[in-house]
Amino acid sequence: MILKKFLPAALLLAGGFCVLPALADPAAEPLTHAEGFVPVDPALVEESVRDVFESWNSPALEQWVASAFPRRDRMLNAVAGRAPVSGRLRVLSVGGVDTLSQAREDGALVSRVKVTVRAQLEWEDPRNGFQRQVGTADYVLRIVRQVPRP
Amino acid sequence: MRLGRRRPLARALVLLPALAGVAPVAQAEAWRLTGSNTLRLETYHASGDEDKSPYADRGTFYVNDLNLSLSGDSAPGKSWRIDFAGALTDSPYRSKFGGFVPEVVRISHENRNATLPFRIDLGDQEVALSPMTMQRYLKAGRITLQPDSYRDGRKYSVTAFIGADQPHWRDFDASEDAYQGLGLHMQDSKLGNYGLNIVRNSRDGGGPVEGSQWVASATGFKGFTLGSQQLELSGELAYLRGEVSTAKGSERREGHGLNLQLDGKHQSRPLDYRLRYDRYSRDFRSRGGNVPADNRAMAAEAGWNFDSGVQLRGRLQRIEDRVSSGNRLRTDAAGASVAGPLRKSRPQAASGKLDLQVQRRGNARGTVKARSVDVQAGVMLNHSDKHQTQVDVGLTHIDDRTRADADRISKRVAVTHRAKVSVKGLDLTLAPGVAYQEARSRRGEASFGPSLELEARKDNHRLTVQVGSSSFDAEDSTRSVDHERVSVGYEYRRGQHSFGANIERSLRDPAEGESTESWRGGVYWRYDFDKTLSR
Secondary structure, eight states, rough: OOHHHSSSSSSSOOSSOOOOOOOSSGOOSSOOOOOTEEEEEHHHHHHHHHEEEEHTTTTGGGGGSSSTTHHHHHHHOOOOOOOOOOOOOEEEEEEEEEEEEEEETTTTEEEEEEEEEEEEEOOOOOEEEEEEEEEEEEEEEEEEEEEEOO | OOHHHHHHHHHHHHHHHHHHHHOTTTOOOOOOEEEEEEEEEEEEEEEESSSSSSSSSSEEEEEEEEEEEEEEEEEEEEEEEEEEEEEEOOOOOTOOEEEEEEEEEEEEEEESSSOOOEEEEEEEEEEEETTEEEEEEEEEEEEEOOOOSSSSEEEEEEEEEEEESSSOSSOOOGSSSSSEEEEEEEEEETTEEEEEEEEEEEESSSSSSSSEEEEEEEEEEEEEEETTEEEEEEEEEEEEEEEEEEEEEEEEEEEEEEEEEEEEESSSSSSSEEEEEEEEEOOOOOOOOOOSSSEEEEEEEEEEEOTOOEEEEEEEEEEESSSSSSEEEEEEEEEEEEEEEEEEESSSTEEEEEEEEEEEEEEETTOOEEEEEEEEEEEEOOOOOEEEEEEEEEEEEEEEESSSTOOEEEEEEHHHEEEEEEEEEEEEEEEEEEEEEEEEEESSEEEEEEEEEEEETTTTEEEEEEEEEEEEESSSGGGEEEEEEEEEEEEETTEOOOOEEEEEEEEEEESOOOOEEEEEEEEEEEEEEEOOOOO
C-alpha cells in the first residue's frame, strides 16, 4: 500500500484504512440505506482532516485517535519518542470523501467517513537539511454533530 | 483500455436523470439531491533555494471537485441511493492523474418489502465482514439478504460480494487484488450474535505476492450477567489456506487465527474492564483482514469513574512478534491514566490529565533490548466562557541497552490560550501559543516557536489568519534553521454560494546557505445544493 512508501507506519497518525473492530453484531445493520441519510459535507471533512494533521507531533494528537485504534499506545509512543522534533504533516489535498455509515445517538448524528488524504511530511534533518516525503492514504473519521432531538 | 473503463462510470452518470424521471411513483418518498461543486485555482511559487521548498511542483493548477448524492424511493420500501465524488483537475497535488478523476462511484438499491428483503451495492464501498477475513474499501458488487427468521428477536443476514482492492478507477485492474466472499450472520436477542465468513483473494497483477488464498472464520458475541457483573464475550476463530508472502517469496501455506475479548462492567459500581487475547500463526497473512501474522498479544485494562468526575484507568499489555522465528520480539507495557476536574467545587474551571506508560522491549538474541518511559500531562483552565488556557507537557525516555549512544530523551511543552471577543457584531477568536520540543540522542536537536491563530466572523464573512515561527537548533549550529509561515484565508457566503481566497507564505532561513521563500495562493467558488426533486 502507498502508506508503506510514506514512512514507517508507526510515525503516521492514523495511517491506512482502519475499520474499528467489529467482532459482534454484523447482522444488526438494518436495510435502511436511503432513509434519513445525509452525506457529511466534504468541506467539514476537510477542515477536520486539517485539524487532525495539524496536531501530529504534538500532545494534541492523542485526542483525535480512537480508543479502538489498533495498537494505539504503540503508535502514539512512536510519534512522541521517535518523530523528528521539527516534523510536521502538511495536507496537500483532500478528496474521495465517502460517508460509510450514519446513526443518531443521544441528540447527535454520528457519521463514519472515509477520506483520501495526500499529505507531506516535512522535517529538518541535522545532516541533510530540509526533507519531505509525500504519501496518499485513506483515513476513517468519526464525525459527531449535534442535532435536534426528533 | 482506459476509455473502456470509463464506460461503466458514464453509464452510471446517465442513470441520474433517468432515475429522477422514474421517481414519481404513487406513495413514493421524495427524491433528494444533495452535494456541492467546488472550483479552485491554485498557484505555487518558490524563490531562492527552490529544492528546499515544500512545494515540489510549481505553477498554476485547477481543481473542480464534485460531490453529489441522490436518494429516494421508487416505491414504498424500494430505496435508491447514488453517490459520486470526483475531480476534474490538472493539479499534481490533487491526483496523479490529469483530467477527469472519479473517486467514489456507487449505486445502492434496497427493497424492504420484498418476500426476501435485500440490498444491492455496486461501486466503492466498505466491506467489513470481520477483522480476520475482510475489512477493506473495495470497488465491488455486493448483495445483502435478510431472510425472515419467523422468530421474535432473531434476524438473519446473508452477504455475498465480489470486488477488487484498487485505489483508482482510472487504472482499475481487478486481477491485481481481487476478492470474493460470503458472510452468514445471525443476531438473536437471547442466544447472541454469530457469523460464518469465507473470503477468497487472488493476485495476478505481477506484484511481489501472487496467487490465491482463502480465509474462513466463525465469529461470536454473547452478552450475559454473572452476579453483579454485566459481561460481553466476543471472539473470532479463523483458518487460512493458500499463497502467503514468506522470506522465500510466495508459498502455499496454512494458518490460523484466534481472538477472544471479554468486556465487563459492574452493575452498581463505576467499574468497567476488558480482557483480550490474540493469537495469529506464522502464516496467517490474511490479505483482506487487519491482524498481524506470527503474533500473540494479551491485554487487560480497567477503569473506575469517581463521583467527582475523575476517571482512573490502568492497562497491561504483552505483544509478541515473530513468535515462531526463534527470535521472538516481546513488548511488555503497563500504563495508567487519570483525568478529570482539578477542583471538586468548580469542576468546569479546571481539568487535567496525566498519562504514564512504561515499556520493555527485547528479542531472544538480545539485538533488541530497550526500556522506555512516557509521561504526558495536560491541564485545561477555563477562566471564563471566553477564555481558556491549555498546557501540555510530555517526556519520553528510550533507554536502548544494545548501544550506549542510542538512548533518546524527548521533551515537549506546548501552551495555548484561546480567547473569544465580540466587537460590534464581529466575533473574534484569538489563539496565541508557544511550543518547545527537544530530542537528545547521539545528536541533539530542538525546535521552539510561537504561533497565533485568529478567526473573525461577521454575518457571511469569515477571515482566518495563522502566523508561526520556529527555530530548529542542531548541535552543529551551521545546520540550524529558522522557519516562518503566514497563512490568510477569507470566505464569503451568499445563499448556496461561497467564495474564498487563501494565501500561504513560508520562509526557510538556514544559518548557512541560501534561504527559500515559498508561496501558495488560491481562490475558490463552492456551490452547495440540497433539492427535493419530486414527490
